[in-house]
Every structure is written in structure tokens, then in C-alpha cells.
Amino acid sequence: MLEFNELSVRYGLGVEALNQISLSAPVGKITAVIGGNGAGKSTLMRAASGVLSFHGGTVAGGTVSLDGKNITGLSASGIVARGLVHVPEGRKIFGDLTVLDNLKAGGATVKSGRTRDRVLGEILELFPILAERQSQRAGLLSGGQQQILAICRGMMSSPRVMLLDEPTLGLAPQTVEQVAGVIQQINSRGITVVVVEQNAAMALGIADFGTVIEQGRVVLSDEASVLRGSADVQRLFLGGNTDEIGFAPRAIKPLERWTA
Template sequence: MLTINKLNFSYGDMQVLWNIDLAVHEGEIVTVVGANGSGKSTTLKNISRLVAPQSGNIDFQGENINSLESHQVVERGLVQVPEGRKIFPEMTVLENLRMGSFIKSARPTREANVERVFTMFPRLKERQKQLGGTMSGGEQQMLAIARGLMTNPKLLLLDEPSLGLSPLFVKIIFEIIQEINKQGVTILLVEQNVFQSLKISDRAYVLETGRIVLSGTGSELLSNDHVKKAFLGM
């Protein structure tokens, strides 16, 4: 579904991604793990076309998307839920959700998708008239993910969805990710919570200082000595 080949990216004179090769197959949960500053979020920004790669190719469903604008990528079904949630704080929950179906292709299914996400996130249904900015961090993360689903994504990019959440909400968010995947949405997940993310992943990549240093199944990386030492304190 998604193939990245020899991706390089720089912020000015500072190169932050080096020859990234990565693939996501339809139906998978694939995770990119790494420490803060390793280049995880920058990788997603390149895929979403929020920034342009210095070199390399990004293909989505057989189409090279290097030259596309970010809104054109969304229209093709590649949707990112950004780090920090980025909801509209002065809008209600329902208004935030409807903004998620702004693109033309998502408008005909807007109300059906509202009901779909309310079924998946009953807490959001209870708070549909509440301003997004008055909700807890965990509730805002639910809203950000639900808003992403309003676009009918084929591939959902999740950038640090558990960041700053309580242990209870971390558990809930990872359960939600698995449920979304079971409903047919392929997922590329970027996470610092290495243990939880590898537990639910079909495959994963370890990113260190802008380079992929390891890849394998989630269970393989959980048992890898380098991963244990670097990320799990074992």
C-alpha cells in the first residue's frame, strides 16, 4: 500500500532522514519507534506531503505522490492524525468531527461517519456539544482520531497518539487503534511507547538519528536485545 524508497530529508543544512526504506501492506499495523528527535514525525510529514523530501520516492497504492499537495494525498485516502492532537478548541466535538469531512469525497458520508465514530467513541457522543478545548487530553486524542476517520481513510497515520496521556487512556487508545484496524483501516503508527506499540504491531521499524537500524515483526523486536536495552530498560 505504501512504499518509501531511499528517502532523505533536510531542514536547511541539517539532514534529519537518511535513506529511509519502509513499506506498509494493506491491513497491517506498522509501527515506527524511536527516541524523541529520531525523525519519526518528520517521516510522517514527508508521507503526508507537509514537507518535500530532498530525494527518494514515496508511493501510495502504486502512485508516486512526491509531487502531490497535502490535500491531494488526503483525497486519495492517506490521512494523518498529528502529534499534539491539533483539534479546534473553540469548536464543539460535533463541529470538529464535521471539519474532518471537509474534502469533497467525504461529504456524502458525513452523517453516517458521525454515527460510526459515535458508536466507536461513546464518550464523544455524550460530549458532542462540548467545546473541544475543555476536554481532557485523552478525550481530545479520541476526538483527533475520530476526526481523522471522518475522511474515510485507507491508511491512517498516527503520530504519538499516547503522548502525555494517563495509563488508563493509553490503554484505551491502543485498544481503539486495534479496533480501527479490524474495521479495515491500515495503520502506520509513530510512537515512543515502544512496549505497547510493538505488542499490537504486525511489523515495526526502529529509527535512530534519522536512520532505520532494525526492522521485523512486533514480537521479534520486543525480544531483540538492542530494543530491550535502548527502549525497555531491560
């Protein structure tokens, strides 16, 4: 289980991004973290994955733990080695490298060459578009294809926990649904997923649990079905009933249909 225990984060000398946040991501489930711009969602992910210092942030209090062990302050590579992978906002693929080289980079921390080859083979089989374009520069892929590549690059390290930061940002509605299906399929393999999103309809439509963050604080936390029915959540984030949004809760989209 991934747990945030009264976590506080500051940028610079006085900008408080998170204020004593406590929440957990149960094993084998999808947890959605929603909130507006500047709520602290990305900061939460950076604190968990060990990249906070690269963005000028520091943990001012509290801890992040994985399976009961404190990982606060560990290096990013050390956290990946413990089974947690962060797919950051904006995809951050290596545009000048090939699709295949991007995937291989994701498996750099895996010591077993046999394991790397196995996972790579599974990914290329599940995503024919990546197999077809494995020799192409990654920067030439469409936005949706780049997002799938970013997620698959994270899968290359065989993680137990995946943090996905705004995976549908800037994508067309049809592509959003496909990415949502990919997230569900990843979770169906037993991987714990934490998805940070402004697209609350998508996130709560596929999640088991949800947390709403405002100004660095947790204001709501419950089962996703309860949050979907909350009048406050609908008014602030959904613009109405989620039945009209197009995301059937827990409706898994097959990976084989990925063609974007």
C-alpha cells in the same frame, strides 16, 4: 501499500533529518515506527502526508508511494483524497470549536453528504463520550478524550491508511491502553495503520511489524514479535521484557469500553 523509497529529507540548508530511509507498511496491518527524540519519526509522517513544507522541510531524494503511485510532492488535500490521513503529534484539535464541528471538519474532503453522515453516526455510536459532549468546546475535553477526537476526526474522511504520530504522548497509563485498543479496532476494519511512538512497549504490543529509526536511518526492521524479543530493543526502548509492560500482543480492547 505505503512505501518509503530511499527517502531523504532536509530542513533549511543543511540539517538532514532522514537519510535514504526505505520501509513499507503492508496493507491491512499495523506498522510501528519507534525511536528516540529527534530520530526523524515525525518527519517521516510529514513527508508522507504532504505537510513537510509547512515545517520548513524538503524532500532531498527518494519517493513516497501509495499503492504503487508516487505521492511525493502532492498537496496535503490531494493525499487525503487518495485515502491517506495523518493525525499529528499534539492532537491539533480546534479547541474553540465544538466536538461536532471538529468531526465535521475532518470530513470536509468527502463529497458525499450521505457518506459523511454515515461515518459521523458510526463514530458517535462507538464513542458515547463524544456524542454526549458533541456541543461542548473541544478544548474542555480531557487529554485522552482530545486524542480520541483527533483520531475520529481523521476517520471522518474514510481513509485506507492512517498515520498516527505519538498518539499516547502525555497520557496516563490506563488511557494509553484504551487508545491502543482504539488503534487495534480501527485496524480491524481493514485500515492500514502506521503508528509513530516513543512508547515502544505499546507500539510493538499492538503492531504486526516494526521499524527502529535512529538519527534519520533505519537500524532495525522486522516483525513486531521479533523486535519485542530483541535484546537491543529491550535495552534501548523497553527497559526489560515486554511481558512485564502490560500489553498483550494483539489483545484488542473493545471500543465500547472507552469512558475516559
